[in-house]
Amino acid sequence: MPSDNEQIAEIFDEIADLLEIEGDNPFRIRAYRTAARNLRALNKDVRRMREAGEDLTDFPGIGKDLAAKIEEILDTGRCRALEKLRRKVPPDLGELLRLPGIGPKRVHALYHELDIQNLEQLQRAARDGEIRELSGFGPKTEARLLEAVEKHRDSERRFKLAEAARYAEPLQAWLEGGKNIEQVVIAGSYRRAKETVGDLDILVIARDGRQAIQHFTHYEDVDTVVSSGSTRATVILSNGLQVDLRVVPKVSYGAALHYFTGSKAHNIAVRRIAQKKGWKINEYGLYEGDKRIAGETEASLFKQLGLAYIEPELRENRGEIEAAREDKLPKLIKLTDLRGDLHCHTRASDGQGSLRAMAEAARDRGLDYLAITEHSKHLAVAHGLDSDRLLKQVDAIAELNDILDGITLLSGIEVDILEDGSLDLPDEVLDRLDLVIGAVHSQFNLSRKQQTERILRAMDSPHFTLLAHPSGRLIDKREPYAVDMERIIHQAAQRGCYLELNANPDRLDLLDSHCRLAKEEGVLVSINSDAHSPAAFEHLRFGIGQARRGWLEKDDVLNTRSLTALRKLLKQTRQ
DNA sequence: GCCGTTTTCGGCCCGACTGTTTTCAGTCG
Numbered sequence: 344m345p346s347d348n349e350q351i352a353e354i355f356d357e358i359a360d361l362l363e364i365e366g367d368n369p370f371r372i373r374a375y376r377t378a379a380r381n382l383r384a385l386n387k388d389v390r391r392m393r394e395a396g397e398d399l400t401d402f403p404g405i406g407k408d409l410a411a412k413i414e415e416i417l418d419t420g421r422c423r424a425l426e427k428l429r430r431k432v433p434p435d436l437g438e439l440l441r442l443p444g445i446g447p448k449r450v451h452a453l454y455h456e457l458d459i460q461n462l463e464q465l466q467r468a469a470r471d472g473e474i475r476e477l478s479g480f481g482p483k484t485e486a487r488l489l490e491a492v493e494k495h496r497d498s499e500r501r502f503k504l505a506e507a508a509r510y511a512e513p514l515q516a517w518l519e520g521g522k523n524i525e526q527v528v529i530a531g532s533y534r535r536a537k538e539t540v541g542d543l544d545i546l547v548i549a550r551d552g553r554q555a556i557q558h559f560t561h562y563e564d565v566d567t568v569v570s571s572g573s574t575r576a577t578v579i580l581s582n583g584l585q586v587d588l589r590v591v592p593k594v595s596y597g598a599a600l601h602y603f604t605g606s607k608a609h610n611i612a613v614r615r616i617a618q619k620k621g622w623k624i625n626e627y628g629l630y631e632g633d634k635r636i637a638g639e640t641e642a643s644l645f646k647q648l649g650l651a652y653i654e655p656e657l658r659e660n661r662g663e664i665e666a667a668r669e670d671k672l673p674k675l676i677k678l679t680d681l682r683g684d685l686h687c688h689t690r691a692s693d694g695q696g697s698l699r700a701m702a703e704a705a706r707d708r709g710l711d712y713l714a715i716t717e718h719s720k721h722l723a724v725a726h727g728l729d730s731d732r733l734l735k736q737v738d739a740i741a742e743l744n745d746i747l748d749g750i751t752l753l754s755g756i757e758v759d760i761l762e763d764g765s766l767d768l769p770d771e772v773l774d775r776l777d778l779v780i781g782a783v784h785s786q787f788n789l790s791r792k793q794q795t796e797r798i799l800r801a802m803d804s805p806h807f808t809l810l811a812h813p814s815g816r817l818i819d820k821r822e823p824y825a826v827d828m829e830r831i832i833h834q835a836a837q838r839g840c841y842l843e844l845n846a847n848p849d850r851l852d853l854l855d856s857h858c859r860l861a862k863e864e865g866v867l868v869s870i871n872s873d874a875h876s877p878a879a880f881e882h883l884r885f886g887i888g889q890a891r892r893g894w895l896e897k898d899d900v901l902n903t904r905s906l907t908a909l910r911k912l913l914k915q916t917r918q
Numbered sequence: 919g920c921c922g923t924t925t926t927c928g929g930c931c932c933g934a935c936t937g938t939t940t941t942c943a944g945t946c947g
Contacts, residue, residue: 370930374919406920444936446945481938531947544947570946572935577946587947589934602932607947614931619923625932 347390351413352379354422360437361428363447364454377404380608384661386856390417391829435461442491444484452477466492501539502584503818505848505885508533510584511543514562518588521558524549525593530603534655536888538818538851542585544603552590559588595627598638602626608660609653616648616664656891675891676870678884680903683712685809686757686780686843686871687879691736692717693725695876698736698743698752704877706750712906714753715740716780719767721759728756730772737775751906753777757811762786764800766807773806778913780843782811783824791825798826799834808916809869809901810835812845812852820849828857836864840916841901844870844893846886847879858893867912868893869901 359375381404382389393399399410416422432454438461439450453459456477457468468474469489475482502510511529518527524547528534531544549555556576560568569577575589591599602610603626617624622631628638629647637647645652650667654675657663666672688694689701696704698715705713715736718727728736737754744752755778759767766773766781773779781801789797801807813831814823835842842861844853853861853868861868870886872879890900897903904912 368919371919373930377920404920408919444945448944479938479943483937487937542947570935575934575947577935603947605947607931611931618931623932627933 347388347417348382348385351389351416352382354416354425355379355382355409355412357434357437358422358425358428360440361425361432361434364432364436364440364450365428366447366451374404374406374409377608378409381405384608384659384856386661386859388829389413393417433460438462439465442488444487444491449480449484452479462492500583501541501819503539503848504533504536504851504888505882507540507543507584510564510580510582514543514564514580514586515545517562518545518547518555518559521549521555523551524555524558526596528600530600531587531605534604535606535658536656536885536892538889542587545586545588546596546599546603547588547590548593548596549590550592555590556588589626591626594635594639596638597640597642597644598624598628599626601641601644604655604658606659609658609663612660612664613648613650616650620648654891656888657894659892673894673896676887676895676897676900676903678887679709680897680900681710681870681883681887682905683710683714683902683909684872684874684880684883685714685753685755685778685869685902686716686811686845687713687874688717688725688757689715691732692722692727693875698739699747700877701874702743702747702750702752704874704880706747708880708883710750710880712751712753712909714755714778716755716757716778718784719756719758721761721767722784727759727767730768733768733772734775755780755808757782759784760797760801762789762797764797764803766801766804770804770806773804776806777910778808778916779804779806780809780811781807783815787815787821787824789824791827794824795827795830798831802831802834802838802840805917807838807840808913809841809843811843811871812847812850812873813842813857814852814854816852816854817849818851823852823854829860832857832860832864832866835861835866841867841869844868844886844890845873846870846882846884846889847873848882848885851885851889853889853893855889855892858890858895862893862895862899867901868895868899871902 355375356379359372362372399405399413400407412422436450436454457473459465459468469485474480474485515527515529518524526548528546529543530546532540533543547555552573556571559576560571560578564580565578566581567579577587579585589603614624617629622629628635629644637643642652651670651672653663653667684705687701689696689698702713718725720727720729740752740754754776756776757780760781760783761767816823842853858868870890872882874880
């Protein structure tokens with residue numbers, strides 16, 4: 344079930360779509376889109392804020408009118424402005440807007456000239472050759488539209504960051520091997536470590552743009568060349584991933600990198616700063632009149648604008664610009680800050696490695712300690728451990744620690760939180776462990792209230808250390824379960840326990856906005872691989888990316904502590 | 919529709935590529 348923020352954002356986006364087709368004032372349309380984007384980025388629930396008596400117009404992009412619409416939607420579940428628009432403009436037209444190569448003007452023309460209201464009608468008209476007859480359209484546009492309709496199904500697809508990396512890294516290597524190519528950087532949401540990316544934006548410094556682009560379009564995995572000029576090109580790879588490449592000269596590198604890293608909202612906000620000073624920013628630099636005053640590096644650009652350097656992961660216009668102005672940006676955590684990993688599985692439950700193999704793989708990644716945390720018996724599909732098997736493992740870990748070199752294993756469990764909030768193993772067994780990770784693996788569909796109460800009850804257990812993958816979402820597969828995360832984070836602070844940021848690329852859970860909340864409440868986050876095989880410690884880098892998006896610093900993260908300090912903190916969670 | 923160190927009106931981010939034009943509109947990022 345989408346949150347209130349998401350639901351309102353969708354309504355605002357739809358209003359923007361329909362207004363756009365109607366040819367309304369573009370700035371009014373932008374206001375709706377900005378509001379939608381800001382609502383999605385907000386790490387607080389608007390309903391709750393309103394109940395707390397906060398003034399919605401205090402938020403950026405929300406004025407009197409939109410605040411009233413938000414209240415209407417919260418109160419009635421409806422938005423009369425949207426309903427009125429829908430009566431005027433067929434709502435399916437919004438879907439046409441999603442097709443590549445077609446924007447509001449063309450949708451408007453298709454609707455008013457040919458009475459095309461949906462994808463099917465568009466497809467028919469294109470096949471019948473009606474579209475090429477319209478002014479502003481031609482045979483090529485018609486063919487492109489037809490193709491776009493047929494491919495529409497997967498055009499919306501986003502790629503998980505880890506999956507994108509598997510395609511991006513070889514492509515980057517290929518580009519770096521090109522003649523006269525000096526530097527290749529993958530910018531865009533990939534550089535911002537967003538959990539999913541819609542496409543890849545690659546920036547290349549080269550003396551000869553055409554030559555570089557030739558090299559790019561001849562990459563073996565390129566399926567379609569969508570466009571290609573002297574400074575930019577767009578291709579689709581065989582797996583459907585779109586890649587945009589831009590070539591810039593060296594003097595513009597920083598400005599271009601900033602520009603193509605985004606996010607859009609961040610860039611707009613930064614450009615406004617320049618604009619207020621009477622300057623202009625584009626991908627070639629920061630200009631005062633015709634004179635370039637910064638842009639060879641990103642640092643020069645920020646400095647000239649009076650801002651501290653903003654790390655890519657923070658560039659979402661969620662307060663980073665204000666923080667940069669006051670020099671109050673966080674010093675973000677790095678992969679090398681991690682000293683250990685508190686969540687992994689072996690063959691004993693559903694993992695693929697032995698205790699020793701997992702320990703050695705973690706050690707080879709530079710970790711000092713690793714907690715073994717199998718599933719518990721309730722999760723039978725994962726061969727979860729009962730008390731006997733768990734206690735045997737505790738002994739095996741103790742023995743192995745005597746002979747292991749360079750790493751220490753901790754005994755733990757990923758214990759199921761049952762529907763009533765009790766834990767799946769008895770206290771006297773949990774008492775033998777170094778840590779207890781509680782996890783929800785069943786009954787995802789409880790009401791928000793029930794689900795929240797269930798988790799809060801589990802956290803009350805004297806043995807509870809850490810809440811695993813707190814939202815339960817699987818990216819693109821399962822929505823987060825309905826739960827009051829603000830309350831859970833607050834409770835963790837009161838109770839003195841921790842939250843996991845599960846680094847599995849399918850999860851990346853805590854969400855970035857909740858990392859920030861945890862930090863504000865002083866709740867430590869543990870960035871864990873949840874490795875089910877020795878190779879899966881690789882996942883930690885994606886967890887770090889997510890943590891950085893959540894503004895986390897080294898000190899905000901539990902497993903940056905030394906083993907000694909960690910043991911002390913684990914002990915403190917015992918009530 | 920929002921916003922204000924140019925504050926209640928008059929602004930609002932910027933450039934490349936394509937296709938349809940015959941100098942530019944539409945779309946995209």
